[in-house]
Amino acid sequence: MIPVRGYAAQGPTSPLAPFSFERRDPGPHDVQIEILYCGICHSDLHQTRNDWGGATYPMVPGHEIVGRVTAVGAHVRKLAVGDLAGVGCMVDSCRECSACNDDLEQFCEHGATFTYNSKERGTERPTFGGYSDHIVVEERFVVVVPKSLDLKAVGPLLCAGITTYSPLRHWKVGPGQKVGIVGLGGLGHMGIKFAKALGAHVVMVTTSPDKGRDAQRLGADEVLLSRDEAAMAAHAGSFDFVLNTIPVGHDLNPYAALLKRDRTMVLVGVLTELDPPLRGIALIGRRRSLAGSLIGGMVETQEMMDFCGEHGIVSDVEVVPIQSVNEAYERLLRNDVKYRFVIDMASLKQAA
Ligand code: NAP
Ligand code: ZN
Ligand code: ZN
Numbered sequence: 001m002i003p004v005r006g007y008a009a010q011g012p013t014s015p016l017a018p019f020s021f022e023r024r025d026p027g028p029h030d031v032q033i034e035i036l037y038c039g040i041c042h043s044d045l046h047q048t049r050n051d052w053g054g055a056t057y058p059m060v061p062g063h064e065i066v067g068r069v070t071a072v073g074a075h076v077r078k079l080a081v082g083d084l085a086g087v088g089c090m091v092d093s094c095r096e097c098s099a100c101n102d103d104l105e106q107f108c109e110h111g112a113t114f115t116y117n118s119k120e121r122g123t124e125r126p127t128f129g130g131y132s133d134h135i136v137v138e139e140r141f142v143v144v145v146p147k148s149l150d151l152k153a154v155g156p157l158l159c160a161g162i163t164t165y166s167p168l169r170h171w172k173v174g175p176g177q178k179v180g181i182v183g184l185g186g187l188g189h190m191g192i193k194f195a196k197a198l199g200a201h202v203v204m205v206t207t208s209p210d211k212g213r214d215a216q217r218l219g220a221d222e223v224l225l226s227r228d229e230a231a232m233a234a235h236a237g238s239f240d241f242v243l244n245t246i247p248v249g250h251d252l253n254p255y256a257a258l259l260k261r262d263r264t265m266v267l268v269g270v271l272t273e274l275d276p277p278l279r280g281i282a283l284i285g286r287r288r289s290l291a292g293s294l295i296g297g298m299v300e301t302q303e304m305m306d307f308c309g310e311h312g313i314v315s316d317v318e319v320v321p322i323q324s325v326n327e328a329y330e331r332l333l334r335n336d337v338k339y340r341f342v343i344d345m346a347s348l349k350q351a352a
Pocket of ligand 2: 042043044089159
């Protein structure tokens with residue numbers, strides 16, 4: 001077994017604190033990675049605080065992991081010691097069901113194994129995430145990271161990146177389309193970069209007027225302030241696609257009204273109830289669709305990473321030491337980050 005140091009939550013109200021545990025030695029198909037950086041996703045906050053139920057403790061969060069390969073099993077083909085590697089939200093799945101056969105492991109019919117707050121397949125052993133110094137993952141669930149990208153800004157691609165890239169590709173966003181990205185956090189700012197790179201006319205839909213100043217740099221063509229009713233009315237019925245990343249139950253009706261006839265809004269942020277409920281007429285009136293999307297499969301995650309390599313796309317990050325993780329969570333709750341916190345795992349050594 002490999003001794004590992006990390007940070008864990010011991011309960012829904014306890015702050016994250018140092019925690020030591022063990023990981024398995026790499027098997028023939030495994031890759032062992034020294035974690036260099038790990039992004040802080042809003043899902044880490046939801047899960048450590050048990051917003052979605054089903055939390056188990058101690059919980060080591062983190063699923064935006066990048067690092068350097070330190071060992072590989074005998075059957076590993078795509079990675080070698082010294083390579084840069086990434087791990088996202090999943091570390092295993094059944095590999096036999098129709099979803100797994102279609103390279104959509106996130107929808108595994110037997111339940112994908114998530115990087116943390118999950119159980120290793122066929123066991124009661126909990127999985128522990130990337131707020132730690134090492135991880136051991138099966139090759140299928142490890143992504144090759146292009147050397148050209150700024151590594152500290154790559155981690156967020158593994159969740160925020162794939163979660164926005166996948167629906168933009170699935171709904172075939174491209175040139176000639178007006179696309180709205182709602183909620184400019186970790187996910188939303190990646191959505192803007194991808195929609196722009198795919199050739200769409202991109203509108204940043206935000207509650208934060210100051211984020212509008214970053215619109216051009218991020219790749220947005222327009223800024224729409226969602227609390228400005230007149231501006232929302234002026235854009236009504238004009239969008240080809242809306243990607244909604246708002247992390248809490250909210251009034252979806254004004255966002256649905258932005259869509260043209262026969263177009264789709266995809267939810268990735270709200271896992272719980274909408275509040276107030278969506279009125280049926282918001283969809284019925286123009287044959288609009290409401291859909292959801294969950295991260296992306298491993299083949300698509302590698303495709304997204306390669307796309308980022310080709311287009312020079314990374315996340316806009318604020319790097320923090322792990323000792324500041326609880327403060328970063330509070331700032332994330334206050335919507336005070338541009339646009340993703342990333343933990344520099346070298347700080348873990350200083351904690352010792
Ligand atoms: P984040 O960094 O906190 O960004 C969320 C953004 O939503 C904020 O920056 C803010 O943008 C906007 N917002 C926040 N509260 C709002 C409110 N009450 N009303 C309207 N807008 C609000 O979060 P994230 O890491 O991007 O994650 C977003 C959500 O996606 C989380 O719920 C996360 O759990 C979920 N998620 C889902 C998947 C999936 O596979 N479906 C994957 C990863 C994460 P403005 O300042 O621009 O308004
Ligand atoms: Zn995430
Ligand atoms: Zn499966």
